[in-house]
Amino acid sequence: MDEKEECSQIPVISIVGGKSNSGKTTLLEKLIREAKRRGWRVATLKHDVHGFEMDQPGKDTWRHDRAGADVVAISSPKRIAVLERVSDDQPLDEVLARIQGVDVIFTEGYKHANKPKIEVYRSAVHQELFSKLEDLIAIASDVEFDNGIPCFGLDDVQGICDLIESKFGVKGSAG
Template sequence: MDIKGKRNQIPVISIVGGKSNSGKTTLLEKLIREAKQRGWRVATLKHDVHGFEMDQPGKDTWRHDQAGADVVAISSPQRIAVLERVSEDQPLDEVLSRIHGVDVIFTEGYKHADKPKIEVFRSAVHQELFSKRDELIAIASDIQFDNGIPCFNLDDAKGLCDLIQTVFNIKKNA
């Protein structure tokens, strides 16, 4: 994985864990808050293999979708959402190509993708690291690892963002 060669692109860091309930979302919430305090614009991308519904039955956009629209968008002064119907799971890079104007993208649920990873490891849930060594930029854990990969406490979002800032050359208060 060529992390250094991707400086002109938006950095993509996958938050992964070997099992569900490992603490990925909790860590991601902390990383987002810390990144926002640094002035970074942050995007997140969650992969859900089970499918999802964002719309509420009976609402106008839900009715548009039910009527067969391939793309349904809603816009307000505060947010824009675009829901697009697809025939199959899209490759990560295809989905990422639609995200612009941010300093960093965090993904959750793409543990097999070829993106730099922070693995969440809790000793009560896991027995060994899931990721390949060359994929990891860091480990967030309740125990220490002595394997040459930077290891941070599960609550150390500041330390993890310091590492991300250094590795991907993200300017503070961008």
């Protein structure tokens, strides 16, 4: 099995919402904790249209980057990080192809990507669902929807993970 085939078999689920402060990150944190409790190996991928900095000014890797290295990696007994300079925004599937050895990948910030989505909807923030119904596998909300899409409470991560297990066959190392 080549790298692209392996990646294509890892379920990718996008956590989306129509606006900032909809609760995407909060739901994702809870989903990660529940997934880890079930023994799943989890990857997350956050899209940031504004750019980001992970390095600390003055540290060695920061100095390597500022000197012009195209790829800067740092490794320790517990973590590895690789920062790669790119010319423009990379397609989601190309970024996903780099992630291996996990049972599920959750994305946040890729609301227009062609991946199955769980939309976070809070009545205080939203007027209507952002996503097309055919793109949704579930809705996490503080109100009920009667549109044929499974609807879970904002804290019902057990129910959402049960859905992911049944829909995508995610078992994890404990399963």
